[in-house]
Amino acid sequence: MRKTVRFRDCDWVLLALALAIAAVGIVELYSTTAQTALAGQLKRQVSWVLLGLFISVALSRVDYHLVLEQVPWLYGLTVLGLGALLLFGRPIAGTKRWVAVGGLTFQVSEIAKLVIILTVAAYFAERQGKYVTWKDFVKLGTLVGLPAVLVALEPDLGSALTFFPIVAAGFFLAGVRARHLAVLALLGALMLPVGWHFLKPYQRERLTSYVHPSKDIQGSSYQGIQSRIAIGSGGFWGKGIRNGTQSRLGFVPVSHADFIFAAFAEEQGFVGTLLVLLLYLALLLRLLDGAQTAGDRAGAFLLVGFAAVLFFQVAVNIGMMIGFFPITGIPLPLMSQGGSSALFTFLGLGLAMSVNLRRFVN
Amino acid sequence: MPRSRQRILSGQLTRAGWGQAPAVLKRMEFRFPEDERLATWKIAFLQYVIAATFLVLLIGYWRLQIGQHRQYLEQAERNRIRNLPVIAPRGQILDREGRVLADNFPAFSVLLMRESPAALTPPRVQSIARGLQLDPADLQRLVERTAKLPRFQPVVLKQSATMEDIAFVESHRVEYPDLDLLQVQQRSYPKRAIAAAVLGYVGEVSEEMIATPSSPYRPGDVVGKSGLERSYNSVLAGRDGMRRVIVNSRGQEMGSMTTINATPGNDLRLTLDLDLQMAAEAGLGEQPGAVVALNPGTGEVLAMVSHPAFDPNDFARRIDREAWDRLNSDPQKPLMNKAIQAHLAPGSVFKVITGTAALETGTIKPNYTVSCPGAVTIYGHTYHDWVWEKGKGHGSVDFHRALVVSCDVYFYTLGKLLGIEKIAYFAKRLGLGSRTGVDLPAEDPGLIPSPEWVRRAFKRQWWAGETISVAIGQGAVAVTPLQLAYAIGGIASGGLFRRPHLVFKDQLLALGVEPEQETSREFPLREETVDAVSKGMWGAVNEGGTGARAHDPSLDIAGKTGTAQVVSDELQKSARKAEYKNNAWFVGYAPSAKPEIVVSVLVMQGEHSTTAVPIARDVIKAYFQKKALRRPPANQLQTQVREMSQVLGTTPSEAGPAPQDR
Secondary structure, three states: OHHHOOHHHOOHHHHHHHHHHHHHHHHHHHHHHOOOOOOHHHHHHHHHHHHHHHHHHHHHHOOHHHHHHOHHHHHHHHHHHHHHHHHHOOOEOOEOOEEEEOOEEEEHHHHHHHHHHHHHHHHHHHOOOOOOOHHHHHHHHHHHHHHHHHHHOOOOHHHHHHHHHHHHHHHHHHOOOHHHHHHHHHHHHHHHHHHHHHOOHHHHHHHHHHHOOOOOOOOHHHHHHHHHHHHHHHOOOOOOOOOOHHHHOOOOOOOOOOOHHHHHHHHHHHHHHHHHHHHHHHHHHHHHHHHHHOOOHHHHHHHHHHHHHHHHHHHHHHHHHOOOOOOOOOOOOOOOOOHHHHHHHHHHHHHHHHHHHOOOOO | OHHHHHHHHHHHHHHHOOOOOOOOOOOOOOOOOOOOOOOHHHHHHHHHHHHHHHHHHHHHHHHHHHHOHHHHHHHHHHHHEEEEEEOOOOOOEEOOOOOEEEEEEEEEEEEEOOOOOOOOOHHHHHHHHHHHOOOHHHHHHHHHHHHHOOOOOOEEEEOOOOHHHHHHHHHOOOOOOOEEEEEEEEEEOOOOOOOHHHHOOEEEOOHHHHHOOOOOOOOOOEEEOOHHHHHOHHHHOOEOEEEEEEEOOOOOEEEEEEEEOOEOOOOEEEOOOHHHHHHHHHHHOOOOEEEEEEEOOOOEEEEEEEEOOOOOHHHHOOOOHHHHHHHHHOOOOOOOOHHHHOOEOOHHHHHHHHHHHHHHOOOOOOOOOEEEOOEEEEOOEEEEOOOHHHOOOOEEEOHHHHHHHOOHHHHHHHHHHHOHHHHHHHHHHOOOOOOOOOOOOOOOOOEOOOHHHHHHHHOOOOOHHHHHHHHOOOOOOEEOHHHHHHHHHHHHOOOEEEOOEOEOHHHHHHOOOOOOOOOEEEOOOOHHHHHHHHHHHHHHHHOOOOOHHHOOOOOOOEEEEEEEOOOOHHHHHHOOOHHHOOEEEEEEEEOOOOOOEEEEEEEOOOOOHHHOHHHHHHHHHHHHHHHHHHOOOOOHHHHHHHHHHHHHHOOHHHHOOOOOOO
């Protein structure tokens, strides 16, 4: 029965969309880093994408059920790892986000993200019934809340926030009642001041500068203002490759990583923006189509969870460039330079293709 | 089979529950082929949510990239383009033979760029002040004062940046991207204090100058503050250029776009002769006072010294408050150009004026004789001659003798005969009591008292006795050393008064600068008058008179001494303070018949005129020695060639001392 999987059923369109976005990212990476101290990042990113490509195709051969069966110990290991990172990790740039493995540094929260997707999928695959109950909220809330708090303590609020859409999409799909939403909204509103209390000063600053952009012009809203100048100055056709003054002259911060889309929009203009947004849209819709046709609940939850976190990251990253959201350290999947992020995305794509391959199994 | 296994396993899982520790590893499998299908509308709903979000994002980007493109493009350009002034070097100041008196050397200024939207908060200003070793309060004031200026105008925070300042700016590009360095041309005066009073100094343009309407100045601009630097600022100052450069976010230059070159200022050649200047500086030495050498035939100032002097190089950097206070509070007023600003009684030098007036009006003839017992009583008051203390008089003196021995009684008598109106009239016509019009700022006009003046100034009548004091250059009469040189030179030249000047008129015309209107003034004197006065002054030097120390057989010097009291006799005797000491004057010229050079010397607190006399002699001597060198015999070229071949042909031991370290 399981042998009905055929390689040509693999979702090549999904992979092609992802590769197209990654290619755009690599070109932009070249454009912003060429002849700078960061020029070496280009080679590394190409290697990561190629490695990711290989991993995703390889993972698609593995039955996702087999992966889901590993959830309990994967989860345990992740929580332990995050805890150990907090206790023993060496801070890099003031935060304990990375773990060094043989000369390479990994962002543990990217792996945790994948484990959360698997955990949520495993939980709801098990769960029967038309609607979720309060017990589910408590259980899953605790399961996801623990690693989220650990990541937030690193501190990496942005990554911690990416867990939220996974859980939210899971509950939505499993079935929530209106009263659930109402109570949760009330609770959330009550928790806001408490949450503010726990924010680090720089995180508060980012939020205040989001609300009042003119307050601190050299500080945190500077990044937002400079990225908006970059994007706006790009115009319709853009300034062309390697001609983005804002990104090449360092006005746009980390234009190769979190802010790569600002650099891209500056050089490729509205036309480029439109193209990349369409690519992302196609990728996300394709993932959700897969969820519609998935062979079982587990596959559907897996795809929705992955799509939810991708969508969240894309929307927040691209939105924060133009001031729709406060500036947070959320990378743009597939475009921002960074091994951990690329690895996570391609692992997720591998799982998604694994689900797609097995849609006719039963 | 697998189905049943799966059921069992999942049952186990349910029993074990998620509430237990996740470390409890359980084998699970997830197969729910007959699950209730998930509602397809939910996933479709998610797809719509995603599409809608992307639409909103796209609209957001449209607004920025299409709607506000122009405005953001402008901001991006402003970010990367920095307008830097290119400072024009000031023109050099040269002496009449082209020797450099004022020059420039490259230095750095620390600029505050104000185009970026960075707000200079007080803590930032303080740390910048610490880094540049400036007073934080001063810097804060500067920042506040310049806040209203257009943003493209940078502000100079510090001139003559030290190596430490440059290092501070370069190493804090990230923290303070709005600091930059600008290469400037800093003024230098290679001869230091030599001719300092004439040259003046430069400094940062004052607030008031910037505030005046249509002022071309920006804060930090360097302008002439005194002396020639000030009076010829428009000639010396160039026009700054502008450089548009591309900078990165840290303010580092990445490339250059357009450059408007700076127009350097014009060089200024002075009438001053450095050799005479040096002779005058050396002659006056440490004594406070002034020396002025003029060519009365042209009005060219050949030398002008005021001591004590200052080093104008101190002002080229931003002078520190302490040094400034010290210069300003010095009782000897080093910043004052005493040659044109000393407002002092001329003493007996004024007898030349009184004498000229008496002869010219026909009040006396040169053979008019007065018997001098050492004192004379006029209007019921006894006036003493300067020899009175020696217990004798000058005896019977005529006009010539009176000038030679500087007989006070003779000129008291002339004063009484003339009356104040005539003395004042002639004094003014002969160049006193008003500015000579020299091309230097802040010249003192001096003062020639008259009944009209006391009425205006003191609301009282003129006292007849005052006339007697005025006749010998005491009382309220006040002159400057330049005025005396101008007046005596004019009288010796038969009444031709050339406006003293330091810059050649032709040069100004060539530069398109309109020179001063009045260049010369004539007040023709009768030949007999000029003859008698000149001979008297010649006698003062060459017939064992008061100016005998100026006598030099090789020179034809004439001149008149003056010892001017600054306080009354009684006070001078009771308190022998330095500032109560007499001022010594001497005005000499040569040749006596047709003067080419007139030198006026003032030695403040010089006690007696004899201290001033040799200084003038030295300057005149230097002038004629140089003239003799300049006009060698007709076979000059041959002589030179012969001399050179001699030097070249001689062995080293003959040419000079042999090298010691062989």
